[in-house]
Amino acid sequence: MADTIDPITLEVLWNRLLSVVNEQQVTLMRTAFSTVVRESQDLACGVFDTRGSMIAQSLTGTPGHINAMATGVHHFLRTYPPETIHPGDVLITNDPWQTAGQINDMTILNPVFKGERIVAYFASTCHSPDIGGRIFSAQAREVYEEGLRIPITKLFIRDEPNEELFKVIRANVRTPKETIGDLYAQTSSGAVGTRELLHFMHEFGLDSIDPLADEIITRSEQAMRNAIRQLPNGRYENESWSDGFDEPIRIKVSVTIEDEDIFIDFAGSSAQSPWGINVVLNYTHAYASFAIKAAVSPEVPHNAGAFSPVHVTAPAGSILNCLEPAPVASRHIIGHFLPGVIFGALAQAMPGRLIACGADPIWLSVWHGKWPTSQEPFTFS
Secondary structure, eight states, X not given: OOOSXXXXXXXXXXXXXXXXXXXXXXXXXXXXXXXXXXXXOOEEEEEEOTTSOEEXXXXXXXXHHHHHHHHHHHHHHHHSOGGGOOTTOEEEEOOTTTTTSSTTEEEEEEEEEETTEEEEEEEEEEEOSOOSSSSSOSOOSSGGGGOOOOOSEEEEETTEEOHHHHXXXXXXXXXXXXXXXXXXXXXXXXXXXXXXXXXXXXXXXXXXSHHHHHXXXXXXXXXXXXXXXXXOOEEEEEEEEEOOSSSOEEEEEXXXXXXXXXXXXXXXXXXXXXXXXXXXXXXXXXXXXXXXXHHHOTTSOSSHHHHTTEEEEOXXXXXXXXXXXXXXXXXXXXXXXXXXXXXXXXXXXXXXXXXXXXXXXOOOOOEEXXXXXXXXXXXXX
């Protein structure tokens, strides 16, 4: 494919685009109400083209947020195609099977209008300390116990808050100030991203960012495929185990390198659990693609092009592709094993280049109760 943008101009545009999405992130952190977003930076921000492909991400973001958000935006666009969206509309969901794999992770999508035409989208995902139900626990036996599940819907309609939805959220959470405050912070950060992107387009005379997105994504994909070609073709296997609850959990992977593509299959892994440690396929894909990129070509920009050569599958009903209504609140307990087990397989093709497994499963503490003076509930994680 012939270059459509000269390298110097592309570098200038790319860095300006990064500054826009980083301003989105800074706005979110400075306006967030909860400490897990403001201090722990349990968030992700990104800018997407009109087809829902991620062009760039902010500096901060966990793979479980940024990579899951990168694939999750397509669910938004299938539910609300452009002709059903108006200026001032903002979309929301926390559906685990469509975004980041647990009820507590809220994803918000801000469409960017240039006149009456959508030219881009800004998305953000944040961890909400409280969304009702059990408080961030693996003890639930169904996803219904884990909190309020919001299907893809409009949080704002033509710049006006969807008050009925806000009422439902307030009525179902223990700390509505923090939960609602973070939703406004996410919305505001998308609005700042929108403003800066439109300034960017005006400054450089861009009627659309899709040609720029195509150039960035295509170059990233080509760089990723070139890196994969340097690896020997073959099928490489590995497995790992977790204690689980009633019985140990097996995570088995095969990594197949075929020229410039990598196929990751988790066949042979344990069946989904009755406890809330199950992983949805979107989250499995997020951490598997992160592992490949970190191992093979970490310097390639993180966007849809870098994911394109990586293909991830897991048997339906398994611990890594659980089916509704499986509980999923603590999916990170299993999901964070994936980079290590993939590295173990890839090490056979990349000897001496990958780190050994460490303390893969994430741990954290969750605090909740009532303030002694006001008796108002609090939740921290």
